[in-house]
Amino acid sequence: MCISKPDQWYVLYVKARHERKIENLLKENQIETFLPLVKTVREWSDRKKEIEMPLFPSYIFVKINLKKDTHKVLSVKSYCFFIRFGEEFAKVHEYEINSIKLLLNMNVPMKVENYAPLLKVGEYRRIDKGALKGLNCEIIKADNENKVVVRIDSIKQNIVATVPSSCISEVVA
CATH class of the missing domain: 2.30.30 (SH3 type barrels.)
Structure with a gap:
């Protein structure tokens, strides 16, 4: 008897400014998604407008069984792929997703800052x-x-x- 691994959260990288469109297509294919959005004020020369922007630009979280659902996810659009670190697909723990949701529900201004050492070519x-x-x-x-x-x-x-x-x-x- 083959035991299926439980669904886990993985990270998809999608074309810039296509996060919502891809999320909707994934949902149509019965894929559980999470796209954290934050409100921000954009200012133009003639007006200001509050808009929602992805907290992590170009990233969508998907909760899938990797062996079963990978093809279903990648067949949505050719310009999305899984984030990987070496050979491993980037996994996000359920408690991390819940933490992000909790922060978003607090309705406080936020932005993402990456404290990992940023590597630059030539360094x-x-x-x-x-x-x-x-x-x-x-x-x-x-x-x-x-x-x-x-x-x-x-x-x-x-x-x-x-x-x-x-x-x-x-x-x-």
Whole structure:
């Protein structure tokens, strides 16, 4: 007898400013979604208007059984895909979703600030976890899968590796 894993929350990345449209399409396909929206005031030269904006631009949370529902989610539009960290799909715990909902219900002004170290192409960093721990590297690509180059100057060789942000520490002078 095959036991199905319970549904979990995953994060979809969608085309900018298409969050609501994609959310509606997902709901039409019986996919449970969560799109946290916050009210903000936009100002133009002739008027001000209060509008709702996604708390996390380009992100939609979906509660699915990954093996069963992945195709159903990705068939909605070609410009949405799952956020991944290395080989793992980004999962969000139920209590984190509930915390976001609680904050939204408080109706207080908020914005998202990311305190993870932002990697910039050309920066020199130290790898502090994993097989390359202790090596200095240069960031050559900074995105969901950070590419770094470790230079071995004595033999004029380079090692290019994909390293998660969580394994890269402070800037090396």
